[in-house]
Amino acid sequence: MRSWLLVCLDFPPEVGGIQTYLGEIARRMDRLAVVAPAASGAPAYDATFPHPVDRIPLPRQRGLSGVPWLALETVRQLPWGRFSGVIWGHPKLAVAAGLVSGLGGLPSVVCAYGMDVTTGSLRPLMRWGLSRAWRLVTISSFTRARLEALGVSADRIRIVSPGVEAPDPDGPRAAVSGADDRPVVLTVGRIEAAEGYKGHDRVVEAMPLVLARCPGVRWVVVGDGSGLPALRELVRERGLGAWIELRGRVGPGELADLYRRCDLFLMPSRVIKDRSGERFEGFGIVYLEAARVGKPVVAGRVGGAVDAVLDGETGILVDPDDPRDIAAAVISLLEDPARRQAMGERGRSRVARSFTWDRAAAALTGVLEELS
Structure with missing residues (x-):
């Protein structure tokens, strides 16, 4: 079997959900070559990566401006007998996918995640490219429905959900209390002013209701971004600084410790509609990270969280626009340790x-084998 070529706009060592998804799956696959943007720290990363990575400089704003560079590099890489096909790591590259597939007749697989197919000025061109892809790989049933709404036939769409490292069979299973034995609710995620769909503001509104029943609880928030100053100000205005800790960005070791020590994970993401389209959580790897160490999850009943969390089984799905519903779910879990542990x-x-x-890499390999 010949190699496949993976062409990315987003790839490690840069940090983000798409980067993690593509990097973790790609390193577990066989017979692959990668084209990715130049990035700080790339030489060290590439030295330990199991496949060849060709780095090219791209403009900082990777909209349509980044597509010609990647398309040209892809054509340069393609002595047409060398590769079985091309995996395009972002819907913005769907136009290039259509052009290259038309020129060389190679199978093309385009990856889509969430907001990348519901926002932005590239949607008309993107729709044209998506219509010419042999397969569309997406991460959740919610995003699959958005692709179908763009006119992509369901029989060309495959779901390859994100993953995490397999749970340690010898790792801790019971809840581990915080250092001062106060219950800890944890949220991890970017805090961006332009997005705002992860629900931090609604949790601030819910906190007084939670504190009325669980007065010792702490809400620990990990993540930074352009919206962090406004969130700090909102916490100050509500007088909740004694119960809410905004940690900003933390290192991997500290983050792992916070996951282990929290009592439950909370991120009630919602769908936000504006002039640019819909903004939502395409899946939410953080939900899996919490579940991996045996923590129940409270999430919004929309977006990819519906795939990541089984309502009533591994967590609770709530109305993400209703602080009372968010508070009720948190309270019900904090007051019932046995239910928390079972979930x-x-x-x-x-x-x-x-x-x-490993399962995600096997699933994508299966998609490629359909086209071989």
């Missing part, structure tokens, strides 16, 4: 069974 165990087992990176 956490079920989540951990589900991750081990269905949401590891």
Whole structure:
């Protein structure tokens, strides 16, 4: 079997959900070559990556301006007998996918995640390219429905969900209390002013209701971004600084410790509609990270969270626009340790069974084998 070529706009060592998805799956696949943007720290990363990576400089704003560079590099890389096909790592590259597939007749697979197909000025061109892709790979049933709304036939769409490292069978299963034995609710995610769909503001509104029943609780928030100053100000205005810790960005070791020590994970993401389109959580790898260490999850009943969290089994899905519903879910779990532990165990087992990176790589390999 010949190699496939993976062409990316987003790839490690840059940080983000798409970068993690493509990097973790690609390193577990066989017979692959990668074209990716130049990035700080790339030489060290590429030296340990199991496949060849060709780095090219791209403009900082990787809209349509980045597509010609990647398309030309892809054509340069393609002595037409060398590769079985091309995996395009972002819908913005769908135009190039259509052109290259038309020129060389190679199978093309385009990856789509969420907001990348519902926002932005490139949608008309993107729709043209998506219509010419042999397969569309997406991460959730929610995004699959958005692709179908763009006119992509369901029989060309495959879901390859994200994953995490397999749970350690010898790792801690029971909840681990915080250092001062106060209950800890954890949220991890970017805090961007232009997005705002992850629900931090609604949790601030819910906190007084939670504190009325669980007065010792702490809400620990990990993540930075352009919206962090406004969130700090909102916490100050509401007088909640004693119960809400905004940690900003933390290192991997500290983050792993926070996951282990929290009592539950909370991120009630919602769908936000504006002039540019829909903004939402395409899946939410953080939900899997919490489940991996046996923590129950409270998430919004929209977007990819519906695939990541089994309502009533591994967590609770709530109305993400209703602070009372968010508070009720948090309170119900904080007041019932046995239920928390049972949900956490079920989540951990589900991750081990269905949401590891090894499983994701095998699923994408299966998609490619359909086209071989």
